[in-house]
Amino acid sequence: METARKSRLLVARRWLPDSIASRLVLTVVLALLLTQAVSALVYLTDRPPGPPAHSMRVLVQRVTAIVQLVESTPPPERRRLVKAIDDPVLRVDWNPETPRFANQREGFPFDRLRRAIRGELDDPERAVVVEVRRERPMPGPFPVDEHRWGADVRLSVGLKDGSWLTFVGGDPLEGPFRLLRFALWMAGIVGAVALVSVWTARRMTAPIARFADAAERLGVDGEAPPLPEAGPxxxxxxxxxxxxxxxxxxxxxxxxxxxxxxxxxxxxxxxxxxxxxxxxxxxxxxxxxxxxxxxxxxxxxxxxxxxxxDDAKHEPRGPLDLADLLQSLCDDRADAGHAAAYEGPAHATVDGRPVALRRAFANLMDNAIAYGGGFTVRLRPVDGELRVEIEDGGPGIPEAEFEKVFAPFYRLERSRSRDTGGVGLGLATARTVVRGHGGDIALSNRPEGGLRVTVTLPR
Missing domain, CATH: 1.10.287 (Helix Hairpins)
Structure with missing residues (x-):
C-alpha cells in the first residue's frame, strides 16, 4: 500500500514543472482559472429572478402585444411602427401580402407555441406559421421556459386584414456566440497573465540561478569573486x-x-x-x-x-588543445622507451590551465607505466564533454580500493620504496586538478586485464 502511494506521488511529481519559474507561472495561471470559474458560477447562480429574455413566455407576451399594437395602427403607419419596435433581440417585419413559407414545422413543441399565441390573442383560428431555417435537431426554445429563442426559427402571425408580421430572434450577445466570446476573453486574459507571470518569474528566479552558478564556481575556483547581493x-x-x-x-x-x-x-x-x-x-x-x-x-x-x-592553480584559464597536450605527453614517454600510444582526434579544445592539466595527465601516465608497463590513451567527445581513457596492461586493482587510492599518501604497494613508486600523491593531485576544471576521474578494471582511468572534462 505504501509502495503504491509512493509510486503515485512519483508519477504526479514527474508531471509537475521542474523549475521554480514554471511552477510559479503554473500557480498563477491555475489561480486565475479558478477565480474565473468561481466568478462564472456566481454569475450563473446569482442572476435576477424571472424568465430569460428569449423564454417562451416572454416571447409569446411580446409577440401578442406587438400583434395587437400593429392591428390597432392604420396600415400607412405600420411600417414606421414596426421599424421603431424592431431591435436586435427580436427582429420584426410587416408584410402586407402573404409571404412564402418554407420548412414549416408541425407537431410538438411548435403546436404548443401556436396554441399559446392564439390563447393570448383569444383567437383560436389565428394563422400562426413556424419555420425552421436550418434542418437540425431542435432542443428548444419551446419545451422548457428557460430555453432561448434562436435565430434559426422564424415565427409568422397573420393579422385580421390579411397582412403578416414576421418575428426572428437575433440577439448577438446571447447563445453560442456569447460562450465563444467568453472563451476568447478567458484565453486572452490567461495568455496575458501567463506572459506577465513568465517575465516576473524569470526576474525573480534569475538571482537564484546566479547563486547556483556561484556555488558551482566555488567548487572549481576557490578564488572566484564574491556574488553580488541582489534579489529579495x-x-x-x-x-x-x-x-x-x-x-x-x-x-x-x-x-x-x-x-x-x-x-x-x-x-x-x-x-x-x-x-x-x-x-x-x-x-x-x-x-x-x-x-x-x-x-x-x-x-x-x-x-x-x-x-x-598547487602553484598551477593560480595560472589563468584559457583555450587549450587537449589532444595536442596528450599527444606530446605520449611522445615524451615513447621517446624514453616506454609503450605509449594515442588514439583520438588531432585537435580538441577545452577551457583549462595548461600546466595543471599537463601535470595531472603526466601523473596518470606515469602510474600506468610504473604498474602496467605501458598505456594507450583514447580521447573522444561524449555528450558535450571530452572523455579521456588511459588503459594499461597491468594487474588492475581491487574494486574496494578504487576510492581509497585517491587519498593522499595512500599506496597499494606498502614498501614505501622510491623504486616502486612515489609518495602516494599522484592520483590525489590528478583528481584535484581535474575536479578544479569541473570534471572528474573514475577507475575501472578492463575485462581483458589492466586498469582503465576515465577522465571527463567539460568542453
Missing part, C-alpha cells in the same frame, strides 16, 4: 552567508598552505643536519640506508607542499 531579502541573506563562507574557506586554505610551508621550511633544517651527520657514519651500508630515508623524507615534504600549495 531572503536571497540577499543567503548570498551574504554564501560570501562569508567563501571568504572563510579561502582563509582556511591560505592558513593551511602557510602552515605547511612553515613546516616544510622548519623540517628542512633538521633534515640538513641529519644528512651531515649521516655523512660521518663509517658503515657504508648504514650510511646508504640513512641517506635514502632522508631523500625520501625530503621528497615527501616537497610533494606535500606542492600538493597543498
Amino acid at each position: 531579502q531572503e536571497l540577499r541573506a543567503a548570498t551574504r552567508a554564501f560570501n562569508r563562507m567563501q571568504a572563510r574557506l579561502a582563509r582556511f586554505v591560505a592558513d593551511r598552505t602557510q602552515m605547511l610551508a612553515a613546516m616544510s621550511h622548519d623540517l628542512r633544517t633538521p633534515l640538513t643536519r641529519l644528512r651531515l651527520r649521516a655523512e660521518l657514519v663509517e658503515d657504508p651500508e648504514m650510511q646508504r640506508k640513512m641517506l635514502a630515508d632522508l631523500d625520501e623524507m625530503a621528497a615527501m615534504i616537497n610533494a606535500t607542499l606542492a600538493f597543498a600549495r
Whole structure:
C-alpha cells in the first residue's frame, strides 16, 4: 500500500514543472482559472429572478402585444411602427401580402407555441406559421421556459386584414456566440497573465540561478569573486552567508598552505643536519640506508607542499588543445622507451590551465607505466564533454580500493620504496586538478586485464 502511494506521488511529481519559474507561472495561471470559474458560477447562480429574455413566455407576451399594437395602427403607419419596435433581440417585419413559407414545422413543441399565441390573442383560428431555417435537431426554445429563442426559427402571425408580421430572434450577445466570446476573453486574459507571470518569474528566479552558478564556481575556483547581493531579502541573506563562507574557506586554505610551508621550511633544517651527520657514519651500508630515508623524507615534504600549495592553480584559464597536450605527453614517454600510444582526434579544445592539466595527465601516465608497463590513451567527445581513457596492461586493482587510492599518501604497494613508486600523491593531485576544471576521474578494471582511468572534462 505504501509502495503504491509512493509510486503515485512519483508519477504526479514527474508531471509537475521542474523549475521554480514554471511552477510559479503554473500557480498563477491555475489561480486565475479558478477565480474565473468561481466568478462564472456566481454569475450563473446569482442572476435576477424571472424568465430569460428569449423564454417562451416572454416571447409569446411580446409577440401578442406587438400583434395587437400593429392591428390597432392604420396600415400607412405600420411600417414606421414596426421599424421603431424592431431591435436586435427580436427582429420584426410587416408584410402586407402573404409571404412564402418554407420548412414549416408541425407537431410538438411548435403546436404548443401556436396554441399559446392564439390563447393570448383569444383567437383560436389565428394563422400562426413556424419555420425552421436550418434542418437540425431542435432542443428548444419551446419545451422548457428557460430555453432561448434562436435565430434559426422564424415565427409568422397573420393579422385580421390579411397582412403578416414576421418575428426572428437575433440577439448577438446571447447563445453560442456569447460562450465563444467568453472563451476568447478567458484565453486572452490567461495568455496575458501567463506572459506577465513568465517575465516576473524569470526576474525573480534569475538571482537564484546566479547563486547556483556561484556555488558551482566555488567548487572549481576557490578564488572566484564574491556574488553580488541582489534579489529579495531572503536571497540577499543567503548570498551574504554564501560570501562569508567563501571568504572563510579561502582563509582556511591560505592558513593551511602557510602552515605547511612553515613546516616544510622548519623540517628542512633538521633534515640538513641529519644528512651531515649521516655523512660521518663509517658503515657504508648504514650510511646508504640513512641517506635514502632522508631523500625520501625530503621528497615527501616537497610533494606535500606542492600538493597543498598547487602553484598551477593560480595560472589563468584559457583555450587549450587537449589532444595536442596528450599527444606530446605520449611522445615524451615513447621517446624514453616506454609503450605509449594515442588514439583520438588531432585537435580538441577545452577551457583549462595548461600546466595543471599537463601535470595531472603526466601523473596518470606515469602510474600506468610504473604498474602496467605501458598505456594507450583514447580521447573522444561524449555528450558535450571530452572523455579521456588511459588503459594499461597491468594487474588492475581491487574494486574496494578504487576510492581509497585517491587519498593522499595512500599506496597499494606498502614498501614505501622510491623504486616502486612515489609518495602516494599522484592520483590525489590528478583528481584535484581535474575536479578544479569541473570534471572528474573514475577507475575501472578492463575485462581483458589492466586498469582503465576515465577522465571527463567539460568542453
